[in-house]
Amino acid sequence: MSQESDLYFEYSTNEKIAMEVAAAAANCGVRSMCVMKHVGVNVAADALMTLAYVGVKGGMVIVSADDPFMFSSQNEQDNRFYAKMSGLPMVEPSSVEEAKELVSYAFELSEKLNEPVLFRTTTRINHSTGIVTLGKIRERVTQGDFVKDPLNLVTVPAVARKLHVKLLEKYDKAQELAETSEYNFITGKGKWGIICNGVSYNYVRDAINDLNIEDKVKVLRMGFSHPLPAQRIKSFLKACEKVLMIEEGEPYMEEAVKAFAQEEGLTLEIKGKAKDLFSRLYEYDPGQVRKCIAKYFGFKYTPTEVVDTADVPPVPQRPPTLCAGCSHRATYYEIRKAAEGMQTIFPTDIGCYTLGLLPPLSTADFLLCMGSSVGTSGGFSKVTDKKVVAFIGDSTFFHAGIPGLVNAVYNNHNFTLVVLDNGTTAMTGHQPHPGVDMTQLKLEGYGRVSIEAVVKAIGVQYVTVIKPYKVKKSIEAIKEALNFQGVSVIISEEPCALYAKALKLPQRKPFRISEKCKDHRDCINHLACPAFYIWDEKVNIDPNLCTGCALCAQICPENAILPVKATA
Amino acid sequence: METKRLVVVAVGGQGNLLASSVLGEAALLSGIPLHMSEIHGMAQRGGVVESALVFGDASSTIISDGEADILVGFEPAETLRAINKCNASTVVITNLAPLMPFTVNIGQGVYPDLKNLQELIRNKAAKLIAFNAADLAKEAGNVLAVNMVLLGALIQTGVLPLSEEDVKKAMKRKTKQQFLQSNLKAFDLGYSAAAETA
Numbered sequence: 005m006s007q008e009s010d011l012y013f014e015y016s017t018n019e020k021i022a023m024e025v026a027a028a029a030a031n032c033g034v035r036s037m038c039v040m041k042h043v044g045v046n047v048a049a050d051a052l053m054t055l056a057y058v059g060v061k062g063g064m065v066i067v068s069a070d071d072p073f074m075f076s077s078q079n080e081q082d083n084r085f086y087a088k089m090s091g092l093p094m095v096e097p098s099s100v101e102e103a104k105e106l107v108s109y110a111f112e113l114s115e116k117l118n119e120p121v122l123f124r125t126t127t128r129i130n131h132s133t134g135i136v137t138l139g140k141i142r143e144r145v146t147q148g149d150f151v152k153d154p155l156n157l158v159t160v161p162a163v164a165r166k167l168h169v170k171l172l173e174k175y176d177k178a179q180e181l182a183e184t185s186e187y188n189f190i191t192g193k194g195k196w197g198i199i200c201n202g203v204s205y206n207y208v209r210d211a212i213n214d215l216n217i218e219d220k221v222k223v224l225r226m227g228f229s230h231p232l233p234a235q236r237i238k239s240f241l242k243a244c245e246k247v248l249m250i251e252e253g254e255p256y257m258e259e260a261v262k263a264f265a266q267e268e269g270l271t272l273e274i275k276g277k278a279k280d281l282f283s284r285l286y287e288y289d290p291g292q293v294r295k296c297i298a299k300y301f302g303f304k305y306t307p308t309e310v311v312d313t314a315d316v317p318p319v320p321q322r323p324p325t326l327c328a329g330c331s332h333r334a335t336y337y338e339i340r341k342a343a344e345g346m347q348t349i350f351p352t353d354i355g356c357y358t359l360g361l362l363p364p365l366s367t368a369d370f371l372l373c374m375g376s377s378v379g380t381s382g383g384f385s386k387v388t389d390k391k392v393v394a395f396i397g398d399s400t401f402f403h404a405g406i407p408g409l410v411n412a413v414y415n416n417h418n419f420t421l422v423v424l425d426n427g428t429t430a431m432t433g434h435q436p437h438p439g440v441d442m443t444q445l446k447l448e449g450y451g452r453v454s455i456e457a458v459v460k461a462i463g464v465q466y467v468t469v470i471k472p473y474k475v476k477k478s479i480e481a482i483k484e485a486l487n488f489q490g491v492s493v494i495i496s497e498e499p500c501a502l503y504a505k506a507l508k509l510p511q512r513k514p515f516r517i518s519e520k521c522k523d524h525r526d527c528i529n530h531l532a533c534p535a536f537y538i539w540d541e542k543v544n545i546d547p548n549l550c551t552g553c554a555l556c557a558q559i560c561p562e563n564a565i566l567p568v569k570a571t572a
Numbered sequence: 573m574e575t576k577r578l579v580v581v582a583v584g585g586q587g588n589l590l591a592s593s594v595l596g597e598a599a600l601l602s603g604i605p606l607h608m609s610e611i612h613g614m615a616q617r618g619g620v621v622e623s624a625l626v627f628g629d630a631s632s633t634i635i636s637d638g639e640a641d642i643l644v645g646f647e648p649a650e651t652l653r654a655i656n657k658c659n660a661s662t663v664v665i666t667n668l669a670p671l672m673p674f675t676v677n678i679g680q681g682v683y684p685d686l687k688n689l690q691e692l693i694r695n696k697a698a699k700l701i702a703f704n705a706a707d708l709a710k711e712a713g714n715v716l717a718v719n720m721v722l723l724g725a726l727i728q729t730g731v732l733p734l735s736e737e738d739v740k741k742a743m744k745r746k747t748k749q750q751f752l753q754s755n756l757k758a759f760d761l762g763y764s765a766a767a768e769t770a
Contacts, residue, residue: 206631291636310638320681
């Protein structure tokens with residue numbers, strides 16, 4: 005983005021910093037946006053809650069995506085509550101095209117209210133493709149100015165007390181705007197009502213079409229959903245005999261709508277989250293929404309005839325796994341070898357390496373959030389006698405690992421932290437981080453932070469760097485680090501195999517199983533590398549998948565795994 | 573316009589997303605409304621990629637169980653895993669070249685017998701078109717063109733409101749120039765393979 009336009013773009017070290025960078029730019033009158041996943045807002049929440057008090061001068065939009073069903077997340081928290089908690093306005097698109105329209109609306113809204121606007125999406129919208137009509141992009145302002153105004157911008161208690169009053173005034177103004185916003189609209193007619201938001205609106209539209217009930221049920225779609233337009237909702241309720249709330253996640257709107265009904269003394273039935281209707285769990289789908297609408301309002305409904313799967317044998321699982329030639333596999337194997345005979349706890353962190361949880365590697369025992377490997381290690385090591393070995397990736401180390409390590413040195417905890425440094429943010433698609441050599445990406449003007457230097461500067465007394473594809477040497481180095489009393493850090497350095505390929509770094513030759521193989525199967529059983537397969541009762545290596553890391557060759561008791569000959 | 577729902581399942585790296593994007597482009601060229609989405613959480617790490625493409629008058633970008641008009645599986649076990657998307661009128665197309673899940677390689681599961689797998693699908697769906705798309709991709713001169721072979725078969729069924737011509741035009745726009753000839757050949761081989769099954 006930064007290369008293709010005059011917009012400034014950065015990968016910030018974590019979400020709190022991203023929000024702070026964007027907040028400062030917006031306070032200089034420059035439009036800014038920060039983008040993160042739902043749990044990222046937890047990291048940024050400290051900045052967010054007070055930014056709501058301080059407000060902005062130029063438009064600021066905070067985009068975050070919830071992940072109902074947890075396709076690739078550790079929880080399915082509903083970030084709409086951040087709007088409620090912060091008092092900030094929130095918009096929610098239902099489709100790709102609307103998302104595009106809503107971004108400029110959100111910026112205008114932000115500038116009208118002098119507040120950042122929360123732009124809440126979900127995985128399903130972000131992973132959708134649709135046709136959008138492009139408009140004109142307005143002239144960009146990329147330089148601003150900061151005007152000193154400490155009595156409104158420095159949130160000491162006396163200032164903050166005043167700012168909270170202002171926030172509530174802005175809240176009222178926002179609610180007025182929500183009352184007339186084109187993104188809160190009603191379709192259809194009839195005595196029954198549906199109130200919905202986000203992707204659910206698409207399922208509602210399709211269901212109404214399928215059930216042919218356009219003249220029986222009207223729909224209030226909320227796109228400007230915080231503050232909720234009280235008057236709009238109340239008049240909608242007054243025109244309904246019963247109302248169904250359709251929203252993925254928590255009953256965020258349902259609770260508010262019920263409160264509005266109470267204020268008006270309305271006794272109509274309002275339901276949403278219920279055992280026989282909608283769940284707080286997971287993602288909704290069109291069939292489920294159609295069924296619930298038909299059931300709640302008593303429409304005739306023919307359920308979809310799904311094929312009978314009773315006689316289908318269980319299909320073997322295909323869980324995501326560490327890639328062929330992934331350096332994490334080597335490190336995990338070596339840690340297990342070096343820790344043989346020890347009772348261990350393996351706190352882990354967020355990244356590809358979390359996939360070490362499955363056997364045979366089994367190197368993940370506890371996980372909360374980014375950085376939790378380091379913090380929880382302190383707790384585990386204080387209250388148990390077990391050897392605590394924690395794993396964190398390079399990107400996650402910068403994101404949230406450093407304060408935990410400082411804490412461990414200061415409080416004299418006793419554990420080994422393994423930094424799995426593969427030179428990129430691998431899991432999410434090779435985004436750079438402060439430890440990355442940006443010249444490899446042909447990008448100039450960046451600094452670079454050494455993990456080893458940071459760890460040493462923090463005061464860790466035992467620091468060792470290993471090259472995980474050198475198995476014997478690594479195991480010895482790990483053993484020493486594990487025996488150290490206090491905080492020890494092992495940095496395991498080897499580029500991500502996929503990243504190395506993408507960068508066109510020199511590739512190694514693939515390996516093959518030679519006739520010396522006596523079928524011990526240590527390779528397959530201890531490493532579970534996806535380049536291996538069994539054919540005709542024999543172990544084989546797929547040369548198209550093998551990256552030549554030689555890990556298997558070093559652990560084969562018969563030395564039967566050899567490089568593929570150039571001529572072969 | 574009548575709504576047609578297509579589910580495409582594949583293993584990460586098989587080119588499901590490119591095939592879906594070609595179909596998207598073809599729909600745009602033919603003026604057919606299309607809503608689509610894909611889930612590829614950790615697909616690059618060997619997981620499953622599932623795309624949902626809804627053609628015609630609908631708003632949803634997701635397809636519920638039993639509601640696919642056509643299911644295309646790039647890998648036989650994945651086709652079987654997605655059978656819950658089908659009803660008795662669904663047309664199923666599957667590649668017959670397996671990609672062993674590593675769980676099978678390390679003895680944590682048994683790969684379904686291919687004959688039995690086809691029998692099961694044939695008994696449940698309206699029609700099964702099954703062939704080795706990997707062999708045809710090889711024949712076309714590009715082992716990675718399994719996705720284009722299956723695209724050919726998909727268009728041959730006529731279930732989707734897309735013409736062969738528009739899909740080929742979309743291929744020209746969306747696939748790499750250096751692979752275009754082999755991709756077009758792969759498409760044709762898939763088209764013929766499906767025609768023979770009929």
